[in-house]
Amino acid sequence: MKINSLQVEIDGIDKEILRDLMNDARKPILQIANKIGISGAAIHQRLRKLEQSGVISGSKFTVNTKILGYNTMAFVGIYLDKAARNPEAVRDLKKIPEVLECHYTTGNWSILIKIICRDNEHLMHLLNTKIQAIEGVSRTETFISLDQQIDRQIQL
Numbered sequence: 001m002k003i004n005s006l007q008v009e010i011d012g013i014d015k016e017i018l019r020d021l022m023n024d025a026r027k028p029i030l031q032i033a034n035k036i037g038i039s040g041a042a043i044h045q046r047l048r049k050l051e052q053s054g055v056i057s058g059s060k061f062t063v064n065t066k067i068l069g070y071n072t073m074a075f076v077g078i079y080l081d082k083a084a085r086n087p088e089a090v091r092d093l094k095k096i097p098e099v100l101e102c103h104y105t106t107g108n109w110s111i112l113i114k115i116i117c118r119d120n121e122h123l124m125h126l127l128n129t130k131i132q133a134i135e136g137v138s139r140t141e142t143f144i145s146l147d148q149q150i151d152r153q154i155q156l
Contacts, residue, residue: 008053013038014046015156018056022153025059065116072117073145076127077109078137085136086110092134098126109141120144 010018013036020032029047033040050056080089086104093099093113101114113131117123123142132140 008055010050010055010156014050017043017046018050018156021056021059022156069118070116072119072123073148074115074117074123075143075145076113076115076131077105077141077143078111078113078131079108079139079141080110080136081138082136083110089134089136093131096126096130098122 016036017032020027020035029043030040033043036043047056078089080086089111090102090104093102093111096115098115098117099113100116103112104110105112115123115126117126123144127140127142131137
């Protein structure tokens with residue numbers, strides 16, 4: 001597994017620990033230890049090693065945005081008038097809470113963002129008053145997701 005040009009070796013036990021925790025980050029360490037057949041202390045040591053090497057970082061809960069009333073997911077390709085405006089554009093995009101992801105890309109767009117909105121009207125408002133108002137944004141191209149059919153991390 002490559003991380004920032006550094007090769008980090010993980011063995012089968014590390015992969016098994018990671019698979020269990022990627023599936024359920026709240027799974028008790030002792031339950032994983034019993035399943036694998038090693039001590040809880042050994043699991044903690046391996047997790048510490050994986051964290052120090054940068055393979056893992058933190059844990060998080062997944063919020064069901066639809067239950068909170070956010071029903072429109074969209075991807076927006078952002079064209080900048082100059083590539084040099086990227087840092088300022090990203091700084092302004094970080095101020096918009098509905099922006100979930102931001103990627104510097106090759107191809108037609110300078111930036112590709114993933115945003116979550118309550119509905120299409122909310123999306124239009126964000127595009128017109130916040131995203132397209134960012135200095136350097138010359139235009140945008142929006143794709144509304146009808147359904148997220150795959151949601152996963154890398155398979156180990």
